Amino acid sequence: MLSAVAARKAAKAPATSSTITGNTSGQKSQSSTSSSSPKQRSKRASQLQKTRLNTKKARKLKPFEQPNGTKFADDLFKSQTDVIPVEMEYDEMSMSEDLLDVAETEAKVLHGSASSEDESMSEDSRMDVATLFPQLSQAAQHSEDNRQLTTWEPIADLNLFFLDRDESHALGLAGPTTLVCFREEESLCVLGTCQIAIVIGAVELCGLVLQEGPHQYPIFAPRSAPLPVFRQRSSTTPNRTFRDLPARVNGIANFKTVIAIWESVTGVEGLGKVCKNFGGIFEPSRWQQSVAHRPFGIDGLFMITRCARDLSPFTLPSSWSNAIHNATEVKDDAKSPAFFVKGPKNSGKSTLCRTMVNQLLQKYGRVAYLDCDIGQTEFTPPGVVSLTVVSRPIFGPPFTHPTLPRHAHFVGTTTPRSSPSQYLDSISSLLQSYQLDIQTPIYDLDNAADSRILHTIPLVVNTMGWIKGLGADLNQRIENLVAPTHVFDFQQPPIDSYPRYSAIQDNYEFLSSYGARGSATNPSFSKPSSVLLDPITSVVSSLPSSGFTAADHRNLSMISYFYATFSKDTNADLFSDTPATTWNVSHPLCAIPPYEVDCAIAFDKVILTGAGSEDVVNEEIQRVLNGAIVGLISCEPGVLETTKDEGSGIPYTQKSSVPPPSASRCVGLALVRGVSQLFNSGSTLRQSKTLLHLITPAPVSYLQQARVVVKGDLELPVWGMLDFRSFEKYGTLGGEVAGVQGESVPYMQWGKAPDGVHGAEKRKVRRNLMRRGQM
Incomplete structure (x- = not known):
């Protein structure tokens, strides 16, 4: 590689210097040295010495030779017939900058480029890495970071x-x-x-x-x-x-x-x-x-006006736009299309689904959105799979449009790893609700002045970004359940890896119990149209990072839900969703008056789900529920057997299973702010009742239907436990404002722990028991 660089430098040198050999080269270098000043001679001498040192460092090792000159014991390897000795070579792409400098200096010395004219020429002819990688050049990065976003120039009383x-x-x-x-x-x-x-x-x-x-x-x-x-x-x-x-x-x-x-x-x-x-x-x-x-x-x-740090405009690649336009084009308004989006995380699935819903609303009166990504939900808090009917375009991230869907199921975790069967059963129940209640609406109240298609509602399905191992199997089962007409895949496997029509057809008889859209005997079933799309990170060359992780967006969605204000008007119309209209952040959650609910009267059963939930005994149920996020479940009569526990006052039975999704639904989430007991002294007996203090944004009409409480692995973010009013007044999270003390918040530590306390330092938790590629 060094000789190749030197050859390129020599080719750019003057023809006269390239023909000098032997004694002539020595005479020219001697004359040039004698004619130069002492300061220049010393500078060139130091450069020549540095070149020799660098050349010595960059010396290529011989086969089976260590840097100190000793040799490896290679007799054992050479004696083996199945080992082929390969000579070590430098990788051209990994060559460092100092080796390029060494090659350039050697070219100057060997070809007599010590004059000022030759030095300036070699400086201009220095190799630029941007010629090999144009996206890494400073000019390209500067143009991407400063590209103009606004061409409209405001002029008062003109435009x-x-x-x-x-x-x-x-x-x-x-x-x-x-x-x-x-x-x-x-x-x-x-x-x-x-x-x-x-x-x-x-x-x-x-x-x-x-x-x-x-x-x-x-x-x-x-x-x-x-x-x-x-x-x-x-x-x-x-x-x-x-x-x-x-x-x-x-x-x-x-x-x-x-x-x-x-x-x-x-x-x-x-x-x-x-x-x-x-x-x-x-x-x-x-x-x-x-x-x-x-x-x-x-x-x-x-x-x-222009791009800046942490500011990026909405970019819709042309390939995405063409794929959405071709898929959403209405060819037969008698059928309701189903669009299935899958791919790895951070590839743009949510952006594609949001854009597809907006474009479908130009042709259809309503669009059904099945959200299977319980970690990064679109309309609900995390841990919920939902079927939402959208009737107006969406212009904003998920935390700006929380919605109370008519059909939802509480999974209680941000990943289906611990409960895959419940996750699949919930999605199957939502698909059945779509087919029976939403896909073909029986009536419509406001169809007089609307020219769009109203007699059918298309379906958009967004999946999770877990595409390996169990996640890939779950996504494939969901795709078989949906039986989509169009599939958008952000992965780039060979076309042969897609499931063939016969394979999908064979699975339909087995999946009929899950409520699939068709079966093998259905003549209207056809092979879905599959489209491969490039992820947004590979299509757009420069995307400024906002600095927020997926966990940050998940916490913001949870906080946005609890501070949202939903419409109190209960409409019996099946197709009207209930989006949030305003957010009331005048008081923190610790200062909002909660609902006081008697467990023995209001709830029929309290269920725990998730890892380790089966080990919670009746005596510990009050501590477990204190400060927990629970799902409010509405069940059909006769689904669960009601139990009354006289000891804790909470209808909890250890190792109870969650109600089946086919006979239940989630009406909302609630925060158990506290658990208290109220004692009543009678004439002969002293009875007590357990009260739950619940905070929920769901309307009262929704709460009247909830008779079951389910707790999963969801937790309230730390920001939701704090009193932000003290921060605004004192500049810290401590202090006392309106009777709420920051230092008295349970399970929270303010400042640095005193010396000598075990566990005071921050510990590093290892989560690499299994490699990502092995999942």
Whole structure:
């Protein structure tokens, strides 16, 4: 490799120097040395000495030779016939920078490049690693990190108009509104929260083209997720005319697209006060002030001009867009398609499913979303598999749209490793509910003015990122249960590794008990259309890391659920989901008044599930439930045998099994803030009753149906146990505010433990008992 580098340097040298050999080379080097100054001669001497040292270090070892010159005992190896001695060679790709310097210096010495002219030429001809790896070059990284996101330039009273309340009513909007006017091919990237409506034309947002109309869309754009970018698109509907607007606004008809933006008051920004590592995610950070501006006059909304640290725009690869467009194209409106998405973690499955739901809502009135990823859920807290009916586009990460689904089952853990049978049974029950109750709606209340397809509801299935071992088997069983019409696979195996039509057909008779969509005798069953997609990390060359892990997003989703405010209006309509409208973060969870529930009257049974749950005796059930997250389960009458425990006052039986998913459902989660006993002194006997203090955002009408409590492995994040009000007042998590003391929080330690206490240091937990590739 060194000789090859030297040859390239020699080829770039002058022809006269390349022909000098023998005594002539010595004479030239001697004359050049004598004509140079003493300082230059000493500098060249030191460089030559350094070159010899580096050359000595980089000396290639002979076969079976150690660096100190001794030889290995190779007689034993040479005597074997099945061993082939191979000479050691340097790897070209792993050559370090100092070896390149050695090669360059040798080329200078051997070919007489000691003059200033030759030195400048060799400096310009230095090998650049970017020629081999263009994505590692500083120019490429600089262009990716500073690419322009917003081409729209705000000019007041020209393409930016501020309307008061009366002027907004002329457009059919409520409250002060800002009109943003786009010309052709202009774009706008935003950070924060707002509400939008399309006034004129059309705009593309997160892979969805929004046409003008009366629909209003909430936008949630935190720094922890890719930022939405508004792009002007051509409209397919005629432009509206406005007659009641002032003269200064009548010029908006000359623009291609006009959108109305106004403030969104939901309180979702307050979640950063609870979960400190997500604090200020709806605002630019200190190093992003140069690229963030506030031209809209709306609190909590910023315009992002260029990419910056921890800021990345929403990017939909062209291959994804083409695959979604071809799959969601309505060919036969009598059938309801089923889309199955699978692949490893961090590949973009949730983004693809969210984009697919948004595009399906342009053609269908509602879309069913089956969430099989209990670790990174979309509409529910972690540990729940759910079937949610979506009726409006989604513009925001999962923690911004928690929903109370009509069909859900509580698994109680973030991985199905400990309970795979319960996980499969829950998904099978959800698929059966989809086929019987949702797939073909019997009636629709608001189908008069809607031109979309309403008599059928498509299905989108998102799977977990565990694709090896047991996880691969579970995903394959789910795919057989769903019998999808379209499969999106982020893996890249050979095409032959896909299950053949005959193999799927043979499994249908066995899986009929799980509620499969078809069977081998069903003539309408056909082979699914499989599409291979590249993961988002390989398609997009530069994705700034937000710095948040999957556990952080899971904790934020759990906290967002408990602080969410759901609609109290109970609608008997099967197809209306119940999304969160606002978030109330005025008080921490430790200061919210809980429900006081008598276990003997309100609940029929308390069940523990998960690893080690069968070892909990009746005397310890109160300690186990204290501070736990439980699932509120509604069961059909006669499914479980009710038990009453007189000792603890809690209807708990050791080693009880969870109710079957086919006869039960989860109505919500609750936090057991505390367990207390109330003693009543009678004439002859002294009786006591056990009270559970529950905190849950579920409406009261939902709670009346829950008669069973199930505790799994879910835990409340540490941020949910703290009183954030003390931090706002004192700057620390301690102190006393409104009677809540931070130092008195149970099982929490403030500050450093005193010296001499065993277990005070942070211990490293080893979780590598089995390699990832062996799972």
